[in-house]
Amino acid sequence: MGVLMITGASRGIGAATARLAVDQGYRVVLLARDAEALSGLVEELGAGSAAALPCDVTDYASLTEAVATTEQRFGSVDAVLANAGMSVPTSFLGSGGAEPEQWRDMVLTNVYGAAITARAALPALVRSRGHLVLTGSNAGRGIRPGNLYSATKWAVTGMAQNIRAECVGTGVRVTLVQPGMVETDMTADRTDVPKLRAEDIARGVLYALSQPETVDVNELTIRPVGQAPQS
Numbered sequence: 004m005g006v007l008m009i010t011g012a013s014r015g016i017g018a019a020t021a022r023l024a025v026d027q028g029y030r031v032v033l034l035a036r037d038a039e040a041l042s043g044l045v046e047e048l049g050a051g052s053a054a055a056l057p058c059d060v061t062d063y064a065s066l067t068e069a070v071a072t073t074e075q076r077f078g079s080v081d082a083v084l085a086n087a088g089m090s091v092p093t094s095f096l097g098s099g100g101a102e103p104e105q106w107r108d109m110v111l112t113n114v115y116g117a118a119i120t121a122r123a124a125l126p127a128l129v130r131s132r133g134h135l136v137l138t139g140s141n142a143g144r145g146i147r148p149g150n151l152y153s154a155t156k157w158a159v160t161g162m163a164q165n166i167r168a169e170c171v172g173t174g175v176r177v178t179l180v181q182p183g184m185v186e187t188d189m190t191a192d193r194t195d196v197p198k199l200r201a202e203d204i205a206r207g208v209l210y211a212l213s214q215p216e217t218v219d220v221n222e223l224t225i226r227p228v229g230q231a232p233q234s
């Protein structure tokens with residue numbers, strides 16, 4: 004099955020994917036900033052199946068070190084889920100939502116973080132002829148008035164395509180997963196809409212990973228039944 008590295012593994016979609024991947028025989032390497040939450044998940048999954056490497060995805064040195072440590076400890080990096088992300092409400096027109104100073108962390112995490120996760124991991128993925136999965140969003144393919152989060156996910160949509168194009172000839176597969184609304188800490192304030200469970204996205208990730216190595220699932224959009232097109 005191999006070794007799957009997951010960023011944003013301390014809770015939500017990343018943690019759910021770690022649980023399902025271990026169920027299916029993967030060893031998982033868990034990255035996020037919350038070391039305590041990661042240790043708890045390692046304890047739950049078993050130290051033989053999971054390891055925690057606390058790190059901030061906006062720090063390239065930490066990411067390259069995590070990849071090197073994983074290769075040394077586990078022999079290879081066979082798949083990476085670049086999943087860490089955050090969201091703050093924004094408005095370009097008015098003064099609603101978060102102050103612009105707070106927008107910086109979101110852009111750095113969602114765009115720069117995903118980009119340097121790819122950059123740090125791809126040499127190892129080329130060695131393993133492995134698989135890069137990026138968590139984009141359904142918000143990364145539609146218009147959301149005033150919403151910079153959506154624009155960061157448009158960037159991930161483009162990034163996945165550009166990475167896949169650059170990887171032609173390497174054997175590396177690149178999958179973009181675009182969830183609709185999912186019940187996690189990120190959407191706790193959205194009580195007005197139908198939501199998926201994090202496990203529903205995990206199954207999509209494992210579906211892409213479980214294909215023959217000649218099959219590259221490019222994009223998976225997974226939305227709850229009844230979610231309005233632009234919500």
Ligand SMILES: NC(=O)c1ccc[n+]([C@@H]2O[C@H](COP(=O)([O-])OP(=O)(O)OC[C@H]3O[C@@H](n4cnc5c(N)ncnc54)[C@H](OP(=O)(O)O)[C@@H]3O)[C@@H](O)[C@H]2O)c1
Nearest residue numbers: 011013014015016035036037059060087088140184185187
């Ligand atoms: N929930 C939804 O409806 C939805 C829909 C579409 C897409 N998504 C995307 O799905 C991904 C996972 O989100 P989620 O819904 O599972 O939210 P979540 O429960 O809030 O989890 C976010 C994860 O990202 C990690 N993270 C955030 N900033 C980080 C940083 N600088 N360095 C390392 N890790 C960082 C967090 O860990 P630490 O805080 O411990 O660092 C946490 O593990 C995100 O990319 C999100 O944009 C979510």
